Amino acid sequence: MRGHLPRLITLAGPVYAELLSNVLATVVGTFWVAGLGGAAVAAVTLAGTVENLLLGLVLVVASGTSLRLSRALGAADHTSAGQTARAAWRLCALGSVLLSVPGFLLRERLAGAFLDGPAAGLAADYLAIAFPAFALFFGQRVADELWKGAGDTRTPMRIALLSNALLLLLDPLLILGPGPLPALGVPGAALALTASRAVALAVTAVVRRRRRLPAAPAAAPKAGGSPSGGRSAMRRVVAAGAPFGLDFTARMGVGAAQLGLVAAFGVPAVAGYGVGYRVLLIVTMAFYAVRQAAAIEAARLAGAGDGAALRALGRDTARLAGVLGAGAAVLCATLAVPVTALFTDDPAVAGQSVGFLRMVGLYLLPYALVVALGGVHQAAGAGRSLVAAVLVGLTAQLASAAALSGPLGVHGIWAGMTVGAVAQLALLHLLTRGRRTPARAVGGEAEGAPVVAAAE
Numbered sequence: 001m002r003g004h005l006p007r008l009i010t011l012a013g014p015v016y017a018e019l020l021s022n023v024l025a026t027v028v029g030t031f032w033v034a035g036l037g038g039a040a041v042a043a044v045t046l047a048g049t050v051e052n053l054l055l056g057l058v059l060v061v062a063s064g065t066s067l068r069l070s071r072a073l074g075a076a077d078h079t080s081a082g083q084t085a086r087a088a089w090r091l092c093a094l095g096s097v098l099l100s101v102p103g104f105l106l107r108e109r110l111a112g113a114f115l116d117g118p119a120a121g122l123a124a125d126y127l128a129i130a131f132p133a134f135a136l137f138f139g140q141r142v143a144d145e146l147w148k149g150a151g152d153t154r155t156p157m158r159i160a161l162l163s164n165a166l167l168l169l170l171d172p173l174l175i176l177g178p179g180p181l182p183a184l185g186v187p188g189a190a191l192a193l194t195a196s197r198a199v200a201l202a203v204t205a206v207v208r209r210r211r212r213l214p215a216a217p218a219a220a221p222k223a224g225g226s227p228s229g230g231r232s233a234m235r236r237v238v239a240a241g242a243p244f245g246l247d248f249t250a251r252m253g254v255g256a257a258q259l260g261l262v263a264a265f266g267v268p269a270v271a272g273y274g275v276g277y278r279v280l281l282i283v284t285m286a287f288y289a290v291r292q293a294a295a296i297e298a299a300r301l302a303g304a305g306d307g308a309a310l311r312a313l314g315r316d317t318a319r320l321a322g323v324l325g326a327g328a329a330v331l332c333a334t335l336a337v338p339v340t341a342l343f344t345d346d347p348a349v350a351g352q353s354v355g356f357l358r359m360v361g362l363y364l365l366p367y368a369l370v371v372a373l374g375g376v377h378q379a380a381g382a383g384r385s386l387v388a389a390v391l392v393g394l395t396a397q398l399a400s401a402a403a404l405s406g407p408l409g410v411h412g413i414w415a416g417m418t419v420g421a422v423a424q425l426a427l428l429h430l431l432t433r434g435r436r437t438p439a440r441a442v443g444g445e446a447e448g449a450p451v452v453a454a455a456e
Contacts, residue, residue, distance in 0.1 A: 003313075004309075004312060004316040005319070011297065012153075012320075016286050016289035017157050023281055029193075043115065043122035044126060054099055063245065065087075066149035069084045070303065073149070073150060074302065085146055091234055103131040108120075110123075111127065125187045127190075137197055140163075140204065144160075144204075151296065153293070160200070162200060163200035166196040166200075175192070250394055257398055258417075271352070279340075280357070283328035287368045290320055290372040297379075329364045333361045355411065359415065370393070373428065389431055392427055393425075
């Protein structure tokens with residue numbers, strides 16, 4: 001291997017393991033809740049959906065933190081790195097209060113807006129625990145991104161593995177209450193998640209004290225300058241992370257709209273899509289792991305003012321994403337039947353899942369490229385172009401899915417996903433080709449250097 005590929009793989013591998021462990025813990029947790037009945041599953045599903053919506057806002061701070069920190073360290077500007085770390089924690093505290101307090105007070109109305117009867121009550125009980133504990137989730141994401149911004153993706157992975165292992169242990173104990181333990185049901189699921197996150201954040205705090213990050217060297221000033229300087233650092237973190245947050249939120253919204261289109265074809269189609277989508281998560285998380293790795297490395301190179309290395313990174317990111325996308329397409333096509341059989345033995349549902357997994361083979365390659373290269377462009381200062389490409393591409397996806405679902409049935413919806421991914425990639429290339437981007441950014445100001453084009 002040559003160029004940046006070894007570094008990308010070294011950074012992306014632990015991120016993928018972290019993401020995979022999160023998905024595994026969620027799936028196993030759903031298994032334990034499923035034994036309590038449909039109302040319990042609906043309640044936990046709603047709570048998970050609410051957290052995913054809030055995650056879009058958390059990602060603005062988290063993603064912006066790693067990018068700004070990596071830029072500052074690439075420029076050897078430890079003062080700016082320290083300001084970024086302090087700004088991240090201030091944003092974490094502010095965001096936790098602004099999201100947790102209204103959420104807790106409005107939990108019953110929120111649950112009642114989507115569910116009724118026992119399911120609404122169970123959802124409100126879950127949210128009564130989850131919203132006050134939201135600061136644990138926010139704080140862990142910020143801490144993880146501070147590690148990643150300093151080039152360390154292994155520590156967040158280890159802490160995620162610890163947290164999820166603890167969650168796997170606590171879920172059956174608190175939900176079902178074996179032996180002398182009380183069966184807490186749905187609130188037990190919320191308590192298990194809260195306890196696992198609390199332990200993870202406590203371990204993170206201990207590790208951070210023992211291993212001082214480059215973001216906070218002993219000689220760095222602690223005051224952070226004037227209040228306006230602190231606010232400026234907070235604005236820079238938000239500006240750097242906004243493209244990723246908007247990207248995530250837009251994809252979540254389109255995913256919900258697409259599910260509505262699938263629902264028109266009946267329960268087997270929805271169930272088959274659900275099975276296929278869970279399989280798809282396992283492979284597409286590799287694309288997002290590469291995205292994080294590429295963003296961290298691109299921010300460091302941009303901070304160092306190394307435009308040639310930044311262009312080379314873009315090419316290597318495209319190569320790695322292309323291999324992963326093509327490999328994922330082959331795996332989904334060849335393993336669709338046996339993998340689906342692990343989830344369902346209903347012939348109608350299995351047929352829909354297999355059809356979905358085989359059709360998305362055309363979608364995975366362009367999707368891998370646009371996701372992974374998005375990290376390079378976001379870190380290199382082309383965030384607006386990235387957001388524009390994503391929004392236009394997702395609009396094209398929904399429009400084509402709706403149009404093609406008439407003559408092609410549910411397969412037209414899967415074809416629409418490919419149309420949207422190709423549109424995103426093509427527009428991203430057009431918007432960033434030949435663009436000049438900040439090569440050295442300290443305090444948001446920079447000199448210019450060419451940014452890598454999406455298909456260079």
